Amino acid sequence: MRFIVKNNRLHPVYEKTAQSFILSNAPSIPQPQMNTQYPINEDLQTLLQGKQLLHDDLTHPYELIQEHYENGYLQYRKSIAFEKNKPVCRRCGNTNPSLFAQFPCARCQEEACTYCRNCLMMGRVSSCTPLLSWAGPIIPPETIDSPLQWDGQLSAGQKKASNEVTQAIMENKNFLVWAVCGAGKTEVLFAGINEAIRQGKRVCIATPRTDVVLELAPRFKKAFPTIPIAALYGGSEDRHLHAQLTIATTHQLFRFYQAFDSLIVDEVDAFPYSNDETLQYAVQQARKPTSSIIYLTATPSEQWQGECRIGKRAYVTIPARFHRSSLPVPGFTWCGNWEKAINKNVLPSSVKRWLKERIDADKQTLLFLPKISNMKKILPIVQTLHPKVAAVHAEDPARKEKVLSMRKKEILILLTTTILERGVTLPNIDVAVLGAENRIFTESALVQIAGRVGRKAEAPTGTITFFHYGKTRAMVRARKQIVNMNIEAKKKGLIDD
Amino acid sequence: MTINCLICHAELLPLLGWSALFLKEKPRYLCDVCQAKWERINGHTCKRCDRPMSEEDGDTCFDCIRWEKDAVWADCLTRNHSIVEYNDFCKEVIARFKYRGDYILAYPIAEMMKGSLLTIEYDFLVAIPLSTERQYERGFNQSEAIITALGEQSLSVLTRIHTEKQSKKSRAERIHLPQVFQLVERAVIQEKSLVLIDDIYTTGSTLRNAAKLLIEAGAKKVSSLTIARG
Structure with missing residues (x-):
């Protein structure tokens, strides 16, 4: 699609002429005054408010979309802009030149139409693609008197956090x-969300993984049974459901624009820094100018920890588990050049002993390894010790089944890459990391892995061991973080042991 | 600037050694790990359509025997060449290329096809056209994109009438397709050898429809080259 300017308004045209241009080359985009006499299409209003969509996302005729723009109810924005001759994706914030490419475009007839490869899965945006947003009045939300129907109990640590989260949401502040x-992070959100919805605010919980959306949605639907809740992930059916509470993967945030009064970002640490930038961009795009952001994490980055310490970042800690037992502290065991050993089909003796003890006690264990290749090498060796051994990694199609059979106790020892570092709760297990010195095991990854142990009140303890060929800073910091949390919890009287 | 794999974004490390120093380096688009996920078609295949088959089953596959028995279709398409099997990786790459519109993937795909193209004698390459509507929807024609990435130009002699998407049809519906192509230019193909370029050979009916039209219009020989044998 190309545009021309007529009467200080954009008009779409399909021919390439001297006057017509593609949107990224427009010096500015005029926004017509709102015509209050114009009968708006309510369907379009519902779909577009708080969103940034493409023509392809809508089934409405282009003429109707254009009419809404001309009457001041719809905004066209550039999806790809050029800043200092470098492309920027205005939808996902991508500025990495290697994640842009060009193609001869049938829509604008340009030989080199630039498109963003970073958010391609959400529908391609290119130099000639307009982002569509609603510019008119929004449908006022229903106010519901206290939709929360949850009668569970919060621990003392949760209660404090819950109060502070509620306050941050009410005061439109950022909070960690x-x-x-x-x-028990989820329950901590209930009171704040309840208060927000009571006041007609829109809330979104964003999390990096689809699994978590699928796990959270039914829990929130149970706690808030009377309100519509949209669960958004790649391929979900709620795509166009306008709800006061939205639970979405962070990727889905790319479709939102100034939508939420409160945005709750789960597991901010889950992604390496490079992806973090587009995540931060998506969060900034999706929040309203006046709004609150609540970050949830078990392991903030070093930078954030520093900001907390010097008082630059408002935060609260929940240093103890719901079941009031202290966190298992990782033990370090040097195991020599383990990679060389397993290449000779030998397990380092300390690892072998550790596994044998678990086998003798019939205790289920998770063994983390840095690489898939290590895992393939070690699997047959461990299988000589016991028959019920399996291995999983990110590209394993039988991943879910294997975790399930671990849950059913059909597997005794499960070898895994970092894919199981978070989100998995298996009762009464011991955990070890082989090759904890590998740089894939960051401080946050190691804290998460240690967090797999002793999750259940029925079995609140267990061991976590880092087998290494040289201690790393990440290992030391991870242990320190866990020890500090235990000390803090003890001081505050949140643990009993 | 670092160069990254177009599929997994892993950094491509520069190749070192004498050959890298003295020989013109082949462009690299994919990392070794992703590159290894293509399953090249090697060994015995159907002499018509390149379907992998065992030697006991002869030199022509059952489907091609059926096509060639039918007087309407016999000898329209001399030969199809395919490079890789349509495995999960290939499926994903083609879906990303064609449906998601990641144009740049035409380059690693074309890179795989270059060797085969050298073995074919031809005068022109011809892209399988899209209808105007479909081309607007996708933004580009995947066959043309591959031809451009091969460093050649497509001869525009065909157009296509808008119909339902191929991938939404059953096999029976696809085999008995009505002619969806139209010829726009007759003179240039007289007595010429043409190669149709497309992404996948599935039932072969699209390619045969195009080939039939071209042969009837006076082309000497029509073969086809596709990345995958579905």
Whole structure:
């Protein structure tokens, strides 16, 4: 699609002429005054408010979309802009030149139409693609008197965090909840969300993984049974459902624009820094100019920890688990050049002993390895010790089944890459990391892995061991973080042991 | 600037050694790990359509025997060449290329096809056209994109009438397709050898429809080259 300017308004045209241009080359985009006499299409209003969509996302005729623009109810924005001759994706924030490419485009007839490869899965945006947003009045939300129907109990640590989250949401502030693995972060959100919805605010919980959306949605639907809740992930059916509470993968945030009064970002630490930038961009795009952001994490980055310490970042900690037992502290065991050993089909003796003890006691264990190749090498060796051994990694199609059979106790020892570092709760297991010195095991990854142990009140303890060929800073910091949380919890009287 | 794999974004490390120093380096688009996920078609295949088959089953596959028995279709398409099997990786790459519109993937795909193209004698390459509507929807024609990435130009002699998407049809519906192509230019193909370029050979009916039209219009020989044998 190309545009021309007529009467200080954009008009779409399909021919390439001297006057017509593609949107990224427009010096500015005029926004017509709102015509209050114009009968708006309510369907379009519902779909577009708080969103940034493409023509392809809508089934409405282009003429109707154009009419809404001409009457001031719809905004066209550039999806790809050029800043200092470098492309920027205005939808996902991508500025990495290697994630842009060009093609001869049938829509604008340009030989080199630039498109963004970073958010391609959400529908391609290119130099000639307009982003569509609603510019008119929004449909006022229904106010519901206290939709929360949950009668569970909060621990003392949760209660404090819950109060502070509620306050941050009410005051439109940014706030960090630093809660140990197994503290019960979800319940901490209930009161704040309840208050927000009572006041007609729109809330979104964003999380990096689809699994978590699928796990959270039914829990929130149970706690808030009377309100519509949209669960958004790649391929979900709620795509166009306008709800006061939205639970979405962070990727889905790319479709939102100034939508939420409160945005709750789960597991901010889950992605390496490079992806973090587009995530931060998506969060900034999706929030309203006046709004609150609540970050949830078990392991804030070093930078954030520093900001907390010097008082630059408002935060609360939940240093203890819901079941009031202290966090298992990782033990370090040097195991020599383990990679060389397994290449000779030998397990380092300390690892072998550790596994044998678990086998003798019939205790289920998770063994983390840095690489898939290591895992393939070690699997047959461990299988000589016991028959019920399996291995999983990210590209394993039988991943879910294997975790399930672990749950059913059909597997005794499960070898895994970092794919199981978070989100998995298996009762009464011991955990070890082989090759903990590998740089894939960051501080946050190691804290998460240690957090797999002792999750359940029935079995609140267990061992976590880092087998290494040289201690790393990440290992030391991870242990320190866990020890500090235990000390803090003890001081505050949140643990009993 | 670092160069990254177009599929997994892993950094491509520069190749070192004498050959890298003295020989013109082949462009690299994919990392070794992703490159290894293509399953090249090697060994015995159907002499018509390149379907992998065992030697006991002869030199022509059952489907091609059926096509060639039918007087309407016999000898329209001399030969199809395919490079890789349509495995999960290939499926994903083609879906990303064609449906998601990641144009740049035409380059690693074309890179795989270059060797085969050298073995074919031809005068022109011809892209399988899209209808105007479909081309607007996708933004580009995947066959043309591959031809451009091969460093050649497509001869525009065909157009296509808008119909339902191929991938939404059953096999029976696809085999008995009505002619969806139209010829726009007759003179240039007289007595010429043409190669149709497309992404996948599935039932072969699209390619045969195009080939039939071209042969009837006076082309000497029509073969086809596709990345995958579905």
